[in-house]
Amino acid sequence: MHYYDIQGIQLTELAEKFDTPLYVYDANKIIEKIGILRDSFKDVNIKIKYACKANTNLSILKLMRKHGVEIDVVSPEELRLALMAGYEGAQITFTPSGVSFDEIELAAEIGARINLDNLDVLEAFGKLYGNKKGALIRIKPHVFGGGNEKIMTAHPESKFGISIHQKDQILEIVKKYDMKIIGLHQHTGSDVKNADAFTQAASAILEMAKDFKDLEIIDLGGGFKVAYKDGDITTNMAELGAVLSSAFLNFCQEYGRPLQLWFEPGKFLVSEAGTFLTTANTVKKDPIKTFVCVNSGLNHLGRPMMYGAYHDIFNASNQDDSQQDDYRVVGYICETDTFSWSAEGQQSERRMNTVNKGDIIAMKNAGAYCFSMSSQYNSRIRPAEVLVINGEAKLIRRRENFDDILRNTVEVDV
Numbered sequence: 001m002h003y004y005d006i007q008g009i010q011l012t013e014l015a016e017k018f019d020t021p022l023y024v025y026d027a028n029k030i031i032e033k034i035g036i037l038r039d040s041f042k043d044v045n046i047k048i049k050y051a052c053k054a055n056t057n058l059s060i061l062k063l064m065r066k067h068g069v070e071i072d073v074v075s076p077e078e079l080r081l082a083l084m085a086g087y088e089g090a091q092i093t094f095t096p097s098g099v100s101f102d103e104i105e106l107a108a109e110i111g112a113r114i115n116l117d118n119l120d121v122l123e124a125f126g127k128l129y130g131n132k133k134g135a136l137i138r139i140k141p142h143v144f145g146g147g148n149e150k151i152m153t154a155h156p157e158s159k160f161g162i163s164i165h166q167k168d169q170i171l172e173i174v175k176k177y178d179m180k181i182i183g184l185h186q187h188t189g190s191d192v193k194n195a196d197a198f199t200q201a202a203s204a205i206l207e208m209a210k211d212f213k214d215l216e217i218i219d220l221g222g223g224f225k226v227a228y229k230d231g232d233i234t235t236n237m238a239e240l241g242a243v244l245s246s247a248f249l250n251f252c253q254e255y256g257r258p259l260q261l262w263f264e265p266g267k268f269l270v271s272e273a274g275t276f277l278t279t280a281n282t283v284k285k286d287p288i289k290t291f292v293c294v295n296s297g298l299n300h301l302g303r304p305m306m307y308g309a310y311h312d313i314f315n316a317s318n319q320d321d322s323q324q325d326d327y328r329v330v331g332y333i334c335e336t337d338t339f340s341w342s343a344e345g346q347q348s349e350r351r352m353n354t355v356n357k358g359d360i361i362a363m364k365n366a367g368a369y370c371f372s373m374s375s376q377y378n379s380r381i382r383p384a385e386v387l388v389i390n391g392e393a394k395l396i397r398r399r400e401n402f403d404d405i406l407r408n409t410v411e412v413d414v
């Protein structure tokens, strides 16, 4: 179902007021998703750690914090943003992949919880801190789950985490330095369609956890599947919550004390809260196709081109469903940046209410991995971002300008 307003403010009004291209986020939707996740795991001691790589706007981070959500970061810069949003060190988890030990030390000194993802950093952490600082270990459980191969992270060939088959080596290092391993972590992948992948990964981690004596946390990552279009399979949170909670509570009983269950969702919390507004620069009628050329491209929203991701697209300027046509929605970048592209074997055309030049073309599910993955390719500036909160639309990031394109350029005589 399409929507033409966010908290009563028309999308066209937002486009007019803030100009396009524009990212708009609905705070109510984010708050609703936090509630669903909490309710699904109400029987256990759950902590939600927002995987902020999905959307790092400071106001979004502050909103998460206000609603009791903690944070997962993957770089020193995300760590700084988390601190700016008001998080304390201990509320931040640092889950980097293959970084230098300097970054890990920096985060540990701030008091962040660290997910160690290879034997080298496990050893370095042990050598430096012994049992003085606790850490979590990221395990690769050899499970297949995720929307496409590029976003599957727990299978045997994935670069992420320490293979579950290296348990003996892990235990050896932990023993050698008398380390305090406070948690085991795993992240299956993103867009995980098959709920079995979560339960398989959880049971592998819980089985392994029996060999660690100081655990306080089991961190099962993120990856809950959200709907990108009507009828999409999504993760049934109530069912998953029941199954995982019961496995977790059984484990805690066997382990002899209560533990915390952590999740780090990104998409689940923010994907559906975002709408990307663009303007149709022209409607180009070709003998075989009709292209809608919008004032944006893969520089702003690259998911369809990178992953064949499906984003629902509709004409926010025309609510008359009686006259429709098939359109291929494309960007202005000098690449084949087709927003309406789909890897699912469908045509790259979308049926939309008649589009005229100047109409506002809206793309859904634009809250996660859209702005945060944007670039200045073709020397194009990045869009502005707006948060609709308590019925009011607030600018939370200004549109870039030419100075941003030139920033850090050093001009030399050649």
Ligand code: LLP
Residues within 6 Å of the ligand: 051, 054, 072, 095, 151, 153, 187, 189, 190, 191, 221, 222, 223, 224, 264, 265, 266, 267, 268, 303, 307, 368, 369
């Ligand atoms: N935890 C870890 C360790 C992760 O690597 C990720 C995502 C998450 C949690 C959150 O996953 P989510 O709940 O958002 O699925 N750019 C891709 C997705 C990359 C995900 C990277 N890691 C996309 O647009 O589909």
